[in-house]
Amino acid sequence: MAKKSMRKISNSTIHRLSIYYRALLGLEREGYETISSKELARREKLTPAQVRKDLSFFGSFGTRGLGYPVKELKARIGEILGLNKLWNVAMVGVGNIGSALVSYKEFAKQGFIVKLLFDNDQRKIGSNHKGIIINDIASIKQMLQEQEIQIVIVTVPAAAAQKVCDEVVEAGVKAIMNFAPVSLKVPDDVVLLNENMSIELEHLSFSLTNRNMVLSD
Amino acid sequence: MAKKSMRKISNSTIHRLSIYYRALLGLEREGYETISSKELARREKLTPAQVRKDLSFFGSFGTRGLGYPVKELKARIGEILGLNKLWNVAMVGVGNIGSALVSYKEFAKQGFIVKLLFDNDQRKIGSNHKGIIINDIASIKQMLQEQEIQIVIVTVPAAAAQKVCDEVVEAGVKAIMNFAPVSLKVPDDVVLLNENMSIELEHLSFSLTNRNMVLSD
DNA sequence: TGTATTTTGTGAATCACTTCACAAAAGAAT
DNA sequence: ATTCTTTTGTGAAGTGATTCACAAAATACA
Numbered sequence A, B: 001m002a003k004k005s006m007r008k009i010s011n012s013t014i015h016r017l018s019i020y021y022r023a024l025l026g027l028e029r030e031g032y033e034t035i036s037s038k039e040l041a042r043r044e045k046l047t048p049a050q051v052r053k054d055l056s057f058f059g060s061f062g063t064r065g066l067g068y069p070v071k072e073l074k075a076r077i078g079e080i081l082g083l084n085k086l087w088n089v090a091m092v093g094v095g096n097i098g099s100a101l102v103s104y105k106e107f108a109k110q111g112f113i114v115k116l117l118f119d120n121d122q123r124k125i126g127s128n129h130k131g132i133i134i135n136d137i138a139s140i141k142q143m144l145q146e147q148e149i150q151i152v153i154v155t156v157p158a159a160a161a162q163k164v165c166d167e168v169v170e171a172g173v174k175a176i177m178n179f180a181p182v183s184l185k186v187p188d189d190v191v192l193l194n195e196n197m198s199i200e201l202e203h204l205s206f207s208l209t210n211r212n213m214v215l216s217d
Numbered sequence C: 001t002g003t004a005t006t007t008t009g010t011g012a013a014t015c016a017c018t019t020c021a022c023a024a025a026a027g028a029a030t
Numbered sequence D: 001a002t003t004c005t006t007t008t009g010t011g012a013a014g015t016g017a018t019t020c021a022c023a024a025a026a027t028a029c030a
Helices: A011-029 A037-044 A048-056 A070-080 A096-102 A105-109 A137-146 A158-170 A197-209 B011-029 B037-044 B048-056 B070-081 B096-102 B105-109 B137-146 B158-170 B197-209
Strands: A087-092 A112-119 A132-136 A151-154 A175-178 A191-194 B087-092 B112-119 B132-136 B151-154 B175-178 B191-194
Touching: A011 A037, A011 A048, A011 A070, A011 B197, A037 A048, A087 A096, A087 A137, A096 A112, A096 B096, A105 A112, A105 B197, A112 A137, A132 A137, A137 A158, A151 A158, A151 B197, A158 A175, A175 B197, A191 B197, A197 B011, A197 B070, A197 B105, A197 B151, A197 B175, A197 B191, B011 B037, B011 B048, B011 B070, B037 B048, B087 B096, B087 B137, B096 B112, B105 B112, B112 B137, B132 B137, B137 B158, B151 B158, B158 B175
Parallel strands: A087 A112, A087 A151, A112 A132, A151 A175, A175 A191, B087 B112, B087 B151, B112 B132, B151 B175, B175 B191
Antiparallel strands: none
């Protein structure tokens, strides 16, 4: 799978690949056969050079004078992002957010299949939530392994998050998405992604509070 | 409010301010009076130099040889982030995610008050959702203005998002948090924050798919 | 009081990311 | 066929963010 000389790919580039992927889905629907870096950049408010640099990391699929073939490019980016695979996902904590994510249609569309739910609330355990039984968190390690879960989404309260995280890591899971507002410690070989909505809102709050400053020197 | 020579503050710095703020809340609870950049960095997996650089943008509140006073620093960062104010928030789209966010306790704690809900589903309009009446999206412009809403959270389907966004902008709102998986166009003076969970999950998917490559040259 | 230790605050150096700019390749037009 | 136009792919330049490294300031302790 390795490509050419292989420099480090930045997180921003990976993030933009997802953006390109979505744009290409739209372009395909609109009937485009090819798309230039210029037009793709315009639509996503980026620069053409950046689009080309990003794509060039993974080889050269463009045609000079014409642009990129929409279908092929979409397929290739999907492959790079691992969207051609199915991923087994478990969710720990079936509260407001966890519950909402279970029914989030976009996830299933991209190949993220929620296979297991866990909670520690005796009233929830055993009950059926949108077709999935809620399991006792006590059995998490065994079940994650049995069902070959690759990604775990943590939506438990902050105080419980590190303990859950440790158990998940112990079960051998290598990718965790954390919604708890606390910074978790994981070994180097585990990918941890923090999704903290308060932090994002605080960014808005900062921007509104400091609309004047922000620049100059 | 302007501070000293005032260089540009990067988004990463603002993001880390939120992280420091949370860490300081914890430190205060644990009874710390002061904290060094070294220890703060260790806890949040950053470097001491970065902590000091970030904080130095806003003045110097540390004491050499001792560190930063926890209480004061927390208060100061809160002020910088605008957390001492209350923000009026409206939410458009009361589906799975919108509904979950309404009851997300963290928001209220940080001073984000959900004042209005909107939807276009006749079955939902007029009903009471967790103590808040759901309004017809048709009346959005007027109501946003009447209630002096400063922040709008958009959780409608992708296809409807740009239209909603335009109306919100027209109502004079300057901060939008978008959960729809589509890139919205807003004027320069409006802060737009995209919170796209599929993109985040795709990042995990990428990492799992490409654990080997990632570096060297 | 003096010396050793800690830790800040910050220019300078380094590293990372983005944009520029242009040769090369392909298509379109005449 | 030849010329003109478009657009890629990519080194080089430029910009921005992080880390280094050290003087200065404060404490701790003898």
